[in-house]
Amino acid sequence: MTDNTQARKFLKMSASPHVNSPVNTRIIMLDxxxxxxxILVWSIYVFGMRPLWxxxxxxxxxxxxxxxxRKILKKSNTVGDLSAVVTGMLLAYSLPSTxxxxxxxxxxxFAIVIVKQLYGGIGKNILNPALAARVFLFISFSxxxxxxxxxxxxDVVAGATPLAFLQKGTLxxxxxxxxxxxxxxxxxxxxxxxxxxxGGIYLVARKVxxxxxxxxxxATVALLTLVFPAQGAPNVQFMLYELCSGGLMLxxxxxxTDYTTSPVTKIGRLxxxxxxxxxxxxxxxxxxxEGVSFAILIMNLFTLxxxxxxxxxxxxxxxxxxxxx
Amino acid sequence: xxxxxxxxxxxxYIALTALKLLVICAFIATLVAAVNFITKDRIAYNQKxxxxxxxxxxxxxxxxxxSVSEDGGYKITDRSGNPVGSCENVNAELDSDVDAVYIIxxxxxxxxxxxxxxxxxxxxxxxxxxxxxxxDLTIKDVKVISLSETxxxxxxxxxxxxxxxxxxxKEGFSQSxxxxxxxxxxxxxxxxxxxxxxxxxxxxxxxxxxxxxxEA
Amino acid sequence: MTNEKQxxxxxxxxxxxxxxxxxxxxxLVQLLGTCPTLATSTSAKNGIGMGLSxxxxxxxxxxxxxxxxxxxxxxxRIAAYIVIISGFVTAIELLIKAFLPSLDASLGLFIPLxxxxxxxxxxxxxxxxKNPPLDSMLDGLxxxxxxxxxxxxxxxxxxxxxxxxxxxxxxxxxxxxxxSFFTQPAGAFVTLGVIIAVVNAVKAFISKRKExxx
Numbered sequence: 001m002t003d004n005t006q007a008r009k010f011l012k013m014s015a016s017p018h019v020n021s022p023v024n025t026r027i028i029m030l031d032x033x034x035x036x037x038x039i040l041v042w043s044i045y046v047f048g049m050r051p052l053w054x055x056x057x058x059x060x061x062x063x064x065x066x067x068x069x070r071k072i073l074k075k076s077n078t079v080g081d082l083s084a085v086v087t088g089m090l091l092a093y094s095l096p097s098t099x100x101x102x103x104x105x106x107x108x109x110f111a112i113v114i115v116k117q118l119y120g121g122i123g124k125n126i127l128n129p130a131l132a133a134r135v136f137l138f139i140s141f142s143x144x145x146x147x148x149x150x151x152x153x154x155d156v157v158a159g160a161t162p163l164a165f166l167q168k169g170t171l172x173x174x175x176x177x178x179x180x181x182x183x184x185x186x187x188x189x190x191x192x193x194x195x196x197x198x199g200g201i202y203l204v205a206r207k208v209x210x211x212x213x214x215x216x217x218x219a220t221v222a223l224l225t226l227v228f229p230a231q232g233a234p235n236v237q238f239m240l241y242e243l244c245s246g247g248l249m250l251x252x253x254x255x256x257t258d259y260t261t262s263p264v265t266k267i268g269r270l271x272x273x274x275x276x277x278x279x280x281x282x283x284x285x286x287x288x289x290e291g292v293s294f295a296i297l298i299m300n301l302f303t304l305x306x307x308x309x310x311x312x313x314x315x316x317x318x319x320x321x322x323x324x325x
Numbered sequence: 326x327x328x329x330x331x332x333x334x335x336x337x338y339i340a341l342t343a344l345k346l347l348v349i350c351a352f353i354a355t356l357v358a359a360v361n362f363i364t365k366d367r368i369a370y371n372q373k374x375x376x377x378x379x380x381x382x383x384x385x386x387x388x389x390x391x392s393v394s395e396d397g398g399y400k401i402t403d404r405s406g407n408p409v410g411s412c413e414n415v416n417a418e419l420d421s422d423v424d425a426v427y428i429i430x431x432x433x434x435x436x437x438x439x440x441x442x443x444x445x446x447x448x449x450x451x452x453x454x455x456x457x458x459x460x461d462l463t464i465k466d467v468k469v470i471s472l473s474e475t476x477x478x479x480x481x482x483x484x485x486x487x488x489x490x491x492x493x494x495k496e497g498f499s500q501s502x503x504x505x506x507x508x509x510x511x512x513x514x515x516x517x518x519x520x521x522x523x524x525x526x527x528x529x530x531x532x533x534x535x536x537x538x539x540e541a
Numbered sequence: 542m543t544n545e546k547q548x549x550x551x552x553x554x555x556x557x558x559x560x561x562x563x564x565x566x567x568x569l570v571q572l573l574g575t576c577p578t579l580a581t582s583t584s585a586k587n588g589i590g591m592g593l594s595x596x597x598x599x600x601x602x603x604x605x606x607x608x609x610x611x612x613x614x615x616x617x618r619i620a621a622y623i624v625i626i627s628g629f630v631t632a633i634e635l636l637i638k639a640f641l642p643s644l645d646a647s648l649g650l651f652i653p654l655x656x657x658x659x660x661x662x663x664x665x666x667x668x669x670x671k672n673p674p675l676d677s678m679l680d681g682l683x684x685x686x687x688x689x690x691x692x693x694x695x696x697x698x699x700x701x702x703x704x705x706x707x708x709x710x711x712x713x714x715x716x717x718x719x720x721s722f723f724t725q726p727a728g729a730f731v732t733l734g735v736i737i738a739v740v741n742a743v744k745a746f747i748s749k750r751k752e753x754x755x
Contacts, residue, residue: 106720114731118734136722139721139722139725139727140719140720140721140722140723141718141720141721341614342614342616342617345612345613345614345617345621346614346617346620346621346624349609349613349621349624349625350624353624353625353627353628354628356628356629356632357628357631357632357635360631360632360635360636361635363639364635364636364638364639364640365635365639367639367640368635368638368639371638371639371642374642375642450650471646
């Protein structure tokens with residue numbers, strides 16, 4: 001008897017299958033954080049110290065809210081899996097550098113408590129928490145969320161972002177190379193296309209994400225904007241500008257690929273990415289200048305259906321039970 | 326269940342049911358008619374008061390207040406309550422999209438301004454607008470009397486920032502599509518565009534009645 | 542014997558009130574009438590105004606339907622209920638337009654929509670068509686009060702968080718900017734969900750206490 005109880009302390013007893021893998025949520029999240037950090041460094045270079053404060057406040061409040069929620073409702077502490085940190089970072093990256101410092105804290109509350117924890121915690125949320133919080137802040141404080149600082153300037157410009165130009169059918173003032181490198185007005189995380197793509201490649205190499213969603217998303221937007229540029233703007237240039245602006249890259253690589261809210265199957269992911277692209281272009285052409293956040297949230301809602309439709313047939317499965325195939 | 330007597334009384338049954346429904350409907354109809362009779366004068370008065378206070382708002386900087394007079398028209402008083410000038414409803418034939426035209430005259434009988442009441446179709450329902458036109462046929466101001474648009478979004482057309490854009494206009498919007506685009510509130514297109522339509526209607530109507538047609 | 546009857550009647554009146562407010566609250570428990578709830582609870586004033594208007598209709602329609610319950614043919618009863626309910630709604634709408642124009646301006650389109658408020662039809666079908674007039678009136682009153690109560694609470698919370706006002710008076714002296722998410726339908730959903738969760742938690746707590754006492 002004593003042998004048994006002692007053994008139980010050191011041996012894990014469970015039924016098969018036994019899976020032993022070095023991967024758990026924390027390791028995956030660490031990889032994402034690593035992929036995200038260069039973007040922050042560049043942002044500090046362009047906008048000054050403010051992006052750092054916003055990110056720190058966002059991350060800290062996300063972690064605190066998750067910890068407090070789990071503690072008050074007597075649930076297990078999940079802060080160690082670092083998903084709250086990632087949510088905090090992504091939320092901060094989707095905000096302009098000029099937002100008041102309490103805003104990322106408020107957004108974190110919405111993201112962690114309402115979107116994530118109230119639905120059951122990690123793995124159970126229907127919407128991408130960071131993105132939903134971003135939209136929540138956008139609806140409530142549209143002015144602060146549409147005002148961006150000019151790169152390397154001390155002044156704030158009232159939102160004549162590249163996207164606003166594109167919607168009117170003209171090409172923006174910022175050069176394409178500058179936009180690709182990251183010298184344009186915009187949210188903290190969306191300006192440096194180069195660093196985002198590098199982060200994406202890192203994540204694919206580390207097998208954290210697969211290529212399906214980002215590629216299908218970006219390809220769909222590229223195709224649509226190439227074939228249907230707004231009101232007589234030059235095709236290729238228009239397409240390239242559309243690709244580099246409005247947080248498309250950030251959304252395609254880091255937001256749309258969130259495990260919980262995107263499909264599991266490969267085909268599902270391709271459809272999902274294409275859907276995001278379609279809706280993004282649609283909104284950009286006929287509605288707001290910014291469509292990425294709404295597009296991804298809408299496609300989040302389709303994830304369950306997509307998984308069901310594209311589920312592989314189970315082993316031995318035919319149409320009826322016991323049927324010979 | 327299905328037998329001769331049942332089918333015989335089916336007709337009677339239907340007829341009786343219909344009759345009972347008729348009685349209920351008649352009763353309700355009488356009730357509503359009675360309430361309508363009691364309230365309709367009051368409601369008409371309230372609507373006139375809405376227009377009167379909109380008029381007062383527009384001309385508040387000129388120090389005059391509009392109110393409803395006993396005969397159902399409008400009267401103007403200054404801040405201390407002395408009657409000043411007149412506000413007459415123009416009885417001539419109006420354009421199809423115009424509800425009413427008022428001429429406001431000062432104490433000497435000079436034309437002080439014109440007001441056009443129009444209700445273009447918004448996103449959900451008609452938007453009641455009052456467009457005030459100066460004697461020189463430029464827009465003095467625009468006021469929203471009532472609207473039932475999307476809360477938080479459609480209300481934006483009440484904001485001063487939006488309405489001030491129309492002050493001093495001489496031309497309608499039909500010729501300048503790009504100008505239209507810059508004025509319309511994004512996200513509230515179908516609520517803000519009717520305001521520009523109202524401006525067009527007002528300028529056209531006043532121009533037709535009282536001056537040269539304002540050409541763009 | 543009459544004393545006993547009076548006692549049970551009095552207790553049941555109070556317990557019926559509690560039922561309408563909490564146990565069987567039309568919005569928070571029965572989840573009826575969510576559409577007008579979300580749309581009109583933008584402030585405490587609007588919510589309570591809507592609630593009282595609907596309560597008036599509920600009492601009157603319950604009364605009339607109960608009086609006519611033997612007269613209305615079963616096959617066409619829904620049609621009859623709708624006629625009666627819409628008649629009263631129209632009457633109330635005219636009265637509001639005439640004597641409470643500010644309420645009309647803020648509630649606008651939603652007063653006519655009281656006709657299709659599920660609560661009224663549900664009570665007509667579930668209660669008024671089967672019970673005597675006085676009882677039905679009381680049922681209408683208590684259900685209506687529950688509806689008004691829920692609307693008031695929801696409206697107050699949304700108004701406070703979304704606008705920083707209580708009963709349309711600014712309580713933050715202009716400091717609080719107001720999170721306008723909560724004055725819009727999405728915020729209404731979130732707030733309503735949280736309120737229902739709180740009510741459920743309280744009810745669970747109370748029944749646990751009762752179990753413990755036994």
